Amino acid sequence: MDRFPAADAPLYEVKANLFKGLSHPVRIRVLELLADTAEVTVTELMQGTNQEASNLSQHLAVLRRYNLVVAQRRGVQVFYRLAYPQVADLLTVARSLLQQLLHTTTQQLAGFSPPAGESVPSTAGAAVKEAPLR
């Protein structure tokens, strides 16, 4: 079992930052909108997320900080786009994982035993409606 060399820590830190950028619902929504459309203005993102301007701006700053998006000002407007296509891939995989998770959770609530392990089923599935998944 190889150890965790301290030399790798910065790389893991950068990777963790990528996931940090994705770890808020509004920011996921923003990235999904950007995955759908090449570039989007802040105003459009405000509408697509239902967030107030300053809140959204701070979320966008996080996404910029962690290299998930790039911004370009053209006149009065600022356009955002995904920094790398792999960001969209992360969303796609997460979607698939979520579907599995929901499936597993509903199975458990229906009385079927968990696949393996003794993990306690999450209650997230119970609170989650079968809304259309992206």
Next chain:
Amino acid sequence: MDRFPAADAPLYEVKANLFKGLSHPVRIRVLELLADTAEVTVTELMQGTNQEASNLSQHLAVLRRYNLVVAQRRGVQVFYRLAYPQVADLLTVARSLLQQLLHTTTQQLAGFSPPAGESVPSTAGAAVKEAPLR
């Protein structure tokens, strides 16, 4: 531009939680070790991460809480494994993204202009040695 229906919020919350589980270097390392080996004991994870027992335990609790791993006790030992294969996929995509990011960053430091946008290049690349990527 479709809005962010409140009905979807719980689903986004669950998705955000998945990413939250991934947003710490030690937890990434744990998941990578689990992606390599079907199941691993806590002791082995302690060695592979260089973390003290209670710190690791708290990280493992986060991974359990967000449905990224499952635990199974057998006698004195507890074995951990990935809850879904898509977790490994997330790590794979992130690795590819990181490689792109590092490449972009080193290009910028070498004096080439950023691909698009006016985003400020991260200083992460400068701090990051070209250690072997997983």
Next chain:
DNA sequence: TCATTACTTTAGAAGTCCATCATATAACGG
């Protein structure tokens, strides 16, 4: 220059995260 639009940053409160230290719990053999 001024007013307006679009967007960002600041400040503060409340909540969350993380590492460390201490303690608790589960399993097992003597």
Next chain:
DNA sequence: CCGTTATATGATGGACTTCTAAAGTAATGA
């Protein structure tokens, strides 16, 4: 039952995150 091993949980302080409201900055046309 007791001692030991393996692992989990609790408490705490400091750092970080998120939302709201206010203020600041950039661009533009009159």
